[in-house]
Amino acid sequence: MGVKQRGFALFAAALMVSTSAIAQVAEREGVIISRSQNNLNVRTREGNITVVVTPSTRIRENRSGALAGSRDSNTGALIPGLIIKAEGDQQGSTLTAEEIEFRERDWRAAIAATGGTQQQFQQAATERAALRQAIIDGNEYEIRQEVTVYFPTGSAAVGAQYQEQLRALARAAPGFGNYRISIIGFADSRGDPAANERLSLRRAIAVSNFVRQTGAIQPGRVLSPSAMGETAAAPGMEAPTSNDQARRVVVRVVTPKGQLTQ
Numbered sequence: 001m002g003v004k005q006r007g008f009a010l011f012a013a014a015l016m017v018s019t020s021a022i023a024q025v026a027e028r029e030g031v032i033i034s035r036s037q038n039n040l041n042v043r044t045r046e047g048n049i050t051v052v053v054t055p056s057t058r059i060r061e062n063r064s065g066a067l068a069g070s071r072d073s074n075t076g077a078l079i080p081g082l083i084i085k086a087e088g089d090q091q092g093s094t095l096t097a098e099e100i101e102f103r104e105r106d107w108r109a110a111i112a113a114t115g116g117t118q119q120q121f122q123q124a125a126t127e128r129a130a131l132r133q134a135i136i137d138g139n140e141y142e143i144r145q146e147v148t149v150y151f152p153t154g155s156a157a158v159g160a161q162y163q164e165q166l167r168a169l170a171r172a173a174p175g176f177g178n179y180r181i182s183i184i185g186f187a188d189s190r191g192d193p194a195a196n197e198r199l200s201l202r203r204a205i206a207v208s209n210f211v212r213q214t215g216a217i218q219p220g221r222v223l224s225p226s227a228m229g230e231t232a233a234a235p236g237m238e239a240p241t242s243n244d245q246a247r248r249v250v251v252r253v254v255t256p257k258g259q260l261t262q
Contacts, residue, residue: 144179182251
């Protein structure tokens, strides 16, 4: 090989080495294993990487359901156990993030698994209450299945005649995809209104516990029970025609409007 050829070969080899060291734009999805200040240790299918969060990194939270949409978030939301999608310049096993996205439901799951701060739990509870109210209002959700449980005067015990209906509803619910279970308790108008509201809540909680204990429902799918007290009916419900019909709990499997069932 001549001097010129050897020189060209050395130049080409050096170019290849320098090119391989240049950061490449990449998108990686994985779960945060640990965090040290602005460095996230993320486990991906390709292996562990370090995701570096800078002041210019955009962090986005994506929501579904009644609060569907995307909003800006902050580094405080990036906790161990959270599934994220990071995009930016990657060099070796280090990715400097330009944007990080995560789903709100994954954040809730991470909070539940790791034990979040009181402020984080309060935020999740507030958002969950908004979802529950949207379902009660009936404007954004469709009813897929419904069971009404009636109660004797003063009782909050779930009658044996309704238990199999509730089991059947629980077994069917996962087949509706992105479902939630709404549980609303009522009382008749006799007696003290405050006591009736408490009784309607006890009834709703009893039904909620029974549905959860069937083992057929995924965690987070049953919304907190709602107490309507002496209120005749919620939107989309027929008003009772007697006190016997008023003492009830309405259980509904609902999905966002426009969703196709599986």
